[in-house]
Amino acid sequence: MAVFEEESQLFQGSAYRDHLNKNWEAGNKKFAELEKKIEGQKPQESADAASQESVSELNKKINRIILGVDHETIKMVVFEILKDEGVI
Numbered sequence: 020m021a022v023f024e025e026e027s028q029l030f031q032g033s034a035y036r037d038h039l040n041k042n043w044e045a046g047n048k049k050f051a052e053l054e055k056k057i058e059g060q061k062p063q064e065s066a067d068a069a070s071q072e073s074v075s076e077l078n079k080k081i082n083r084i085i086l087g088v089d090h091e092t093i094k095m096v097v098f099e100i101l102k103d104e105g106v107i
Contacts, residue, residue, distance in 0.1 A: 083089035084096070101107045 080089060080092065084092050087093065098107070
């Protein structure tokens with residue numbers, strides 16, 4: 020995709036037109052390079068791995084709560100429920 024178009028005004032001198040066309044060509048090449056870099060980038064694998072690890076840890080914690088072996092979290096949940104119900 021060309022970002023810059025070549026100059027073709029007849030009233031401009033040919034040397035000036037060539038100068039502008041070289042600038043446009045250089046600009047188009049640079050934009051093409053940047054587009055390739057952007058298209059070639061992969062999602063951050065480390066962020067995905069960290070997210071996956073967080074989900075895994077949360078799943079383990081949920082399983083401990085369901086099994087009744089994560090006493091600290093159970094206390095916290097019971098406390099919040101009692102507070103919501105106005106008992107404490």
